[in-house]
Amino acid sequence: MISLIPVAGMPEIHPGDVIAEVIARHAELADGDVVVVTQKIVSKAEGRLVPIDPDDPGAATQAILDESVRVLRRRDQLFITETRHGFVCANSGVDLSNVERGWAALLPLDADRSARRIRDGLRGRTGNDVAVIVSDTFGRPWRHGLTDVAIGCAGIAAIVDLRGGVDTNGRELHATEICIADEIAGAAELVMGKASSIPVAIVRGVDPKWLRESSVRAEIVRNHTDDLFR
Amino acid sequence: MISLIPVAGMPEIHPGDVIAEVIARHAELADGDVVVVTQKIVSKAEGRLVPIDPDDPGAATQAILDESVRVLRRRDQLFITETRHGFVCANSGVDLSNVERGWAALLPLDADRSARRIRDGLRGRTGNDVAVIVSDTFGRPWRHGLTDVAIGCAGIAAIVDLRGGVDTNGRELHATEICIADEIAGAAELVMGKASSIPVAIVRGVDPKWLRESSVRAEIVRNHTDDLFR
Numbered sequence: 099m100i101s102l103i104p105v106a107g108m109p110e111i112h113p114g115d116v117i118a119e120v121i122a123r124h125a126e127l128a129d130g131d132v133v134v135v136t137q138k139i140v141s142k143a144e145g146r147l148v149p150i151d152p153d154d155p156g157a158a159t160q161a162i163l164d165e166s167v168r169v170l171r172r173r174d175q176l177f178i179t180e181t182r183h184g185f186v187c188a189n190s191g192v193d194l195s196n197v198e199r200g201w202a203a204l205l206p207l208d209a210d211r212s213a214r215r216i217r218d219g220l221r222g223r224t225g226n227d228v229a230v231i232v233s234d235t236f237g238r239p240w241r242h243g244l245t246d247v248a249i250g251c252a253g254i255a256a257i258v259d260l261r262g263g264v265d266t267n268g269r270e271l272h273a274t275e276i277c278i279a280d281e282i283a284g285a286a287e288l289v290m291g292k293a294s295s296i297p298v299a300i301v302r303g304v305d306p307k308w309l310r311e312s313s314v315r316a317e318i319v320r321n322h323t324d325d326l327f328r
Numbered sequence: 329m330i331s332l333i334p335v336a337g338m339p340e341i342h343p344g345d346v347i348a349e350v351i352a353r354h355a356e357l358a359d360g361d362v363v364v365v366t367q368k369i370v371s372k373a374e375g376r377l378v379p380i381d382p383d384d385p386g387a388a389t390q391a392i393l394d395e396s397v398r399v400l401r402r403r404d405q406l407f408i409t410e411t412r413h414g415f416v417c418a419n420s421g422v423d424l425s426n427v428e429r430g431w432a433a434l435l436p437l438d439a440d441r442s443a444r445r446i447r448d449g450l451r452g453r454t455g456n457d458v459a460v461i462v463s464d465t466f467g468r469p470w471r472h473g474l475t476d477v478a479i480g481c482a483g484i485a486a487i488v489d490l491r492g493g494v495d496t497n498g499r500e501l502h503a504t505e506i507c508i509a510d511e512i513a514g515a516a517e518l519v520m521g522k523a524s525s526i527p528v529a530i531v532r533g534v535d536p537k538w539l540r541e542s543s544v545r546a547e548i549v550r551n552h553t554d555d556l557f558r
Contacts (some may be wrong), residue, residue, distance in 0.1 A: 099331055099332060099333050099334070099519065100331070100332040100407065100515075100518055100519055101330070101331055101332075102329060102330040102515070102533075103329050103333070104329070129528070140539060142366070144475060150360055155459050171556040173522075173558070178556060186469070186470040191482040193506075196476075196495060202443065207391065210521050228379060229474060235504070235506070239416070239550075239555060239556065239557030239558070240415070240549075240550055240557065241507065241510070241548050241549070241550060242505065242507065242548050242549070242550055243486070243487040243505045243506060243507025243509075243510065243547075244395065244504065244505060244506055244507060244509075244549060245507050245510050245511050246511065247471070253489075256473070257472060257473040261522075262538075270344060274465070274474065274542065275473050275474060276426075276465070276474055276475070276517065277471065277472065277473025278518065279473075279475075280471070280473065280475050280514065281475050281476065281514035281515060281517055281518055282518065284475075284510065284511035284514045284515065285330075285332070285504065285511060285514065285515035286509055286517065288330055288512065288515065288534065289329065289330055292536075301334075302486055304518065305521075315471075317472060318469060318471050318473060319470075319471070319472070320470055320472055325469060325470060326401040326403060326408060326469065327401070327469030327517055327557065328468070328470065
């Protein structure tokens with residue numbers, strides 16, 4: 099059994115705050131837990147905020163383009179871009195909600211590193227060996243609705259490769275690399291809720307075999323030559 | 329808190345089996361549970377199996393094309409197709425694993441209807457009012473790894489629309505339609521495991537506000553005019 103446990107009561111995060119410290123004060127962790135942290139508070143803590151003139155529609159556009167290496171599609175004020183990290187998402191992940199008016203939050207420069215830092219901080223403060231996933235809310239083609247996915251991880255496999263295993267009929271399994279980091283990020287979202295101010299959740303009970311060093315950038319982000327849709 | 333509970337000990341499913349009956353025998357359900365059932369056993373129970381000559385590589389290709397309305401991309405034996413349901417996925421969802429050699433499993437004709445039937449069957453047999461999601465394992469562009477998503481649902485919102493709400497700064501939230509059906513399907517996959525023969529999981533503790541009539545086809549499948557990538 100896996101439990102999805104929201105971490106309630108966390109205060110507003112500001113630039114310079116140490117997220118591991120705040121989580122350690124509000125959560126009872128156990129070894130093997132996966133701590134999922136939303137990008138929004140990571141970006142705030144890391145000072146990834148830029149001023150945006152709320153009365154100038156072009157200001158947000160400029161921030162979106164500054165954060166992108168390529169625009170894949172555009173419809174009105176919605177840009178589907180590729181970010182410097184290699185993520186393909188709406189508006190380069192530039193986010194005007196849940197930050198103060200006049201400001202926008204940018205994605206962390208390196209969310210894998212952010213995850214490692216939170217993981218190390220939690221180990222130092224609580225003694226617990228936990229994994230950390232930094233999550234963000236992305237859309238996708240062909241399907242309505244957004245889901246939370248992993249943009250950074252530490253201490254847990256991003257992808258579990260079941261290739262080479264056999265199915266229940268003894269037939270070799272092909273191409274069953276499961277992106278558990280994204281599934282865990284989405285699962286955690288179910289107890290966070292966009293508007294409910296719960297930026298952290300604990301996913302308890304994952305398969306201990308999944309706990310290893312990894313990174314979203316190395317395992318999840320497709321390179322261009324490997325991508326049929328870029 | 330939400331719990332992800334695998335349903336262990338289920339027997340192999342064969343054409344004509346009543347899935348609700350098998351689940352009712354192996355799971356202790358409670359009102360408000362979401363029962364996630366993998367497509368594979370739904371297809372088997374519904375007899376969605378076709379013979380495939382295992383020595384003829386073209387046989388699988390023909391089944392894939394028969395199930396598609398359009399091929400979006402092709403690389404060697406991998407076809408990214410649009411199915412009659414409007415899903416975009418690899419090989420039209422035609423699956424050679426976990427079925428007997430010489431056979432392939434096709435997607436259910438209408439997985440929303442399959443979900444409703446299982447839901448009604450569980451209510452009749454257990455008295456419990458549960459929601460049902462039929463899940464399948466899909467890839468996606470730009471990101472490595474597969475995740476489980478919903479291809480049918482009953483008794484639970486496919487998408488929860490948080491638009492019109494306000495964030496913690498009182499700012500109106502835009503475009504935060506969360507596809508909870510996909511997040512729940514992915515969460516359930518975490519306790520199933522591709523090779524471990526657990527085709528059903530219970531997701532317990534979801535927000536009761538999410539429990540309403542819905543369907544994947546009406547809420548998740550994008551139509552062409554609305555899709556920037558088709």
